[in-house]
Amino acid sequence: QTQGPGPKAQPQGTDPPRSRPRAQPRPRDQLTVSQVMLLGDSGVGKTCFLIQFKDRAFLSGTFLATVGIDFRNKVVRVDGVNVKLQIWDTAGQERFRSVTHAYYREAQALLLLYDITNRTSFDNVRAWLTEVYENAHKDVVIMLLGNKSDVTGSRVIRKEDGESLAKEYGVPFMETSAKTGMNVELAFVAVAK
Numbered sequence: 001q002t003q004g005p006g007p008k009a010q011p012q013g014t015d016p017p018r019s020r021p022r023a024q025p026r027p028r029d030q031l032t033v034s035q036v037m038l039l040g041d042s043g044v045g046k047t048c049f050l051i052q053f054k055d056r057a058f059l060s061g062t063f064l065a066t067v068g069i070d071f072r073n074k075v076v077r078v079d080g081v082n083v084k085l086q087i088w089d090t091a092g093q094e095r096f097r098s099v100t101h102a103y104y105r106e107a108q109a110l111l112l113l114y115d116i117t118n119r120t121s122f123d124n125v126r127a128w129l130t131e132v133y134e135n136a137h138k139d140v141v142i143m144l145l146g147n148k149s150d151v152t153g154s155r156v157i158r159k160e161d162g163e164s165l166a167k168e169y170g171v172p173f174m175e176t177s178a179k180t181g182m183n184v185e186l187a188f189v190a191v192a193k
């Protein structure tokens, strides 16, 4: 004769049922915070680069030089992990250098921009890197970006020149456009990674 369904007898000698373990946050749900600093000469497009990343917008024809430092947050997902980027947009003008210096040490990543239509901004990359090596944390992640790559007529810095300068300093390089959005997200994700 087969037994019908019914409550199963608790086997003798077994442990009492335990309460369910509290769910631990999986690594993919954790939020990592990283500080990223935008550097480079005044007018290379740092503020536009940040606005393009944050809002996917480009304010054409307007140039309001940053005063001191400004910052915005954005969360990016890298390899299944959420990374909150705290992005500091620094003033490129010399007179604000002492303000921005104070932030170097806290930065975990630096995006150093030059303008492909402006030779001086490219030549000044060496001076920016000297400042970085003197003031930033030794493990800081640095990336060199040739911005305004959407401009074709007045380009004065070839892509190869940017690549070889980056190679000389052992940093990764990309050409970007804060206007079209080309490589903007990619650059932030690369440093977040």
Ligand SMILES: Nc1nc2c(ncn2[C@@H]2O[C@H](COP(=O)(O)OP(=O)(O)OP(=O)(O)O)[C@@H](O)[C@H]2O)c(=O)[nH]1
Binding pocket: 040, 041, 042, 043, 044, 045, 046, 047, 048, 049, 059, 060, 061, 062, 063, 064, 065, 066, 067, 090, 091, 092, 093, 147, 148, 149, 150, 151, 176, 177, 178, 179, 180
């Ligand atoms: N065509 C083009 N113009 C750009 C691009 N990025 C910025 N600009 C223009 O360049 C000018 C300067 O841009 P900003 O983003 O204000 O420059 P910045 O580096 O933040 O300048 P500071 O705040 O003084 O350090 C503005 O007139 C922008 O419209 C780009 O990718 N392509």
